[in-house]
Amino acid sequence: MKVVIQRVTNASVSISNEKVAHIDYGMLVLLGIVNEDTQDDINWLSKKIANLRIFGDENQVMNKSLLDTDGEVIVVSQFTLHAATKKGNRPSYIQAAKPDVAIPLYEAFVNQLESDLGKKVQTGQFGADMQVSLVNDGPVTIIIDSKNKL
Template identity: 50%
Template sequence: MKAVVQRVSRADVRVDDEVVGQIGRGLLVLLAVERGDGDAQRHLMARKVARLRIFPDENGKMNLSVKEIGGEILVISQFTLAADMKKGYRPSFGGAEEPQRANEQYEIFCQELIDIEGVPVARGRFAADMQVSLINDGPVTIPLSFPPNNAA
């Protein structure tokens, strides 16, 4: 499972000029589910995202999580993060999970952020052509990766 986490002042996602998800201060998470990802990777990712200490404390030090600042998370499914660029110039997406299972893992991931971590979550629309707008605060961008159990 891979994610790119961006600290944002605000973010929204549109499908066909309709806003389908938006947040104020918090995190924009681009999430890729890879073949072989399961409960272990999903739990680790949700916990890590919710508890990342990348918001400034009273001294300006990155020491607070999205939970601690009362922020929100916008989660966008993005299979292109699973791209393999080992050969040539055209990405291969053979490592991305098949769509139905990826959508299930994406939805469970979002629900875990809400139910287990207690963070409000907005979503994109799975497999849609989306336009994402954000104000990256900092800028702060953190890549995260938890390989599947069957990864070499």
């Protein structure tokens, strides 16, 4: 699993001009899934996100996590995170898991993150044509790949 995390002052997801998710302060998490991903990837990545210290403390030092703040989360599936661009100019998405594999893993990830955070996680809609809006705070953008744990 690969994620792009953006610390945001607000973010939203719309589908066909209808807002399906909105947060004011927290993280927008773009999630890419491959066939090799397992529950171990979900558990590790969810705990990493819940504990990631990217929010300012009283001295504005990035020392607080979602668990320490009132921050909210939106998780959006994004197969394009696994684009292969080495050859040619048209990205290949062959590494991205197909929906029959990706959807259950996506749902399990959201459920695990809710469990680790102790709060509801908002989402986009898997496979939909979504419009994602955000105001990146900082800007703070972090990429984490569960296959690069060490």
